Amino acid sequence: METDVLIIGAGPAGLAAAFEAGSRGLDVVMIDESSRLGGQLSQQTQMVSMLPSQYPPMKGFELAKLLINQLHDFPVKILLNHPFIGLYQDGSIGVSDGKNVFPISAKKVIVTTGAAERAIPFLKWTMPGVMTIGAAQTLVNRDFVVPGKKAVIFGSSDFALDVAIQLKQVGVEIEGIIEESTKLTAQNMDKINLIKQASIPIYLNSFIKEVGGNGQVEEVYVQQDQEVKTFHADLVCVDGGRKPITEVFYQLDCSFSYQEKLGGWIPQYNERLQSSQEGVYLGGNAAGISFHGSILLTGIIAGISVCEDLGVLEADEANSLRDSLFKEIKIIESKQDDHLWLERMTHIENFLHPKLKNQFIS
């Protein structure tokens, strides 16, 4: 298969990039390992915060629908259930259709592989019944399945509170939100108030010591001060934050540098969202953990840069578009967390001085 642009990952950043390239007449192929478009956005029934200014407020799955619908009229070929497998010697990308692996050769590649949740280990954390907070949301909003009867939630980010409410709405009793620090890590007061209104107990200065059960979780032991409290629960949802998914970049031999706030080791890129490999661009959480707004905007920037490099967009126009998109990212990121924006800028400056390069030559 041949195409102008191959997009790896069909979440919000990938969809936004596909629109930029597709609407300017480039042939686009988009692959994703899952069975539907929209990435994690598709199962988010909460309102999305921090969207770029041109978007009205909406829920995650509504935004996914909007991004998908805007591709309809353009030459975008979508291959779901098609994971990236590796790289052929001639530079084409190996993709699996579940039975065979075949090559896609593209003039440009945009990698928007998103983020994965982190685990927080405690004794027996691998026991069935322990899952990431996102997994619990997936069961409820993608698969329409109640993940358990009584849940303990470990961690208290805005996302964890969203999911706690969503679990409660489908009949899961929330036995408690366990937070290691002295206050909730969530920043959104509306969400915190919802938790309080729902009478969900919050345990600060506490952590899960161990879970117990015969083949699946039946009890959760929570350390609080000098005391260990036993909860009877069959579900533990772990809110460990997110880290960028980077395997594809390793395989494509992109250089990396470390940015704590953006999620640790992430592929390097310049202000065009172009990686150290000339034909490879990136966007979304793969370019650093951030808010929905930046996820979309970085995807758009990557799409614009590809259009410029393939000659369907003038350099002047591309530059001014990128300028204004970066201004929006700055507004979104510095409103929430000054360090995030500053680290993104540092990361871009570091582009010329890669820390980890050619590390995977075999």
Place this chain on the structure above:
Amino acid sequence: MHIKNHPILGERLHDPVTIYFNGKPLQAYKQQTIAAALIANGVKKFGESRKLMQARGLFCSRGRCCSCYMTVNGEDHVKTCMKMVEDEMVVIPNIGDPDVRGDSHGN
């Protein structure tokens, strides 16, 4: 338990199918992954770890952690959180490693 009427998304579960877990028929819906359908039927333990024989089940539901591997229609190591159910699917817990290289290779 299946969510028949989702508080925000409404009714989404159509197309009931039957899958077999350890020979036992279970009801599922085409809109679900294998892992989710099992959980809806009260099955949480999907297999056992190779060395310590510890129970394993769904963890990430994103195809990342491989904790949900099972044998599906005779195929070993299927990530059940990523694969949708199909009627008459036969699902068996993951007990140890598949014989990838084969006895004949001296392994």
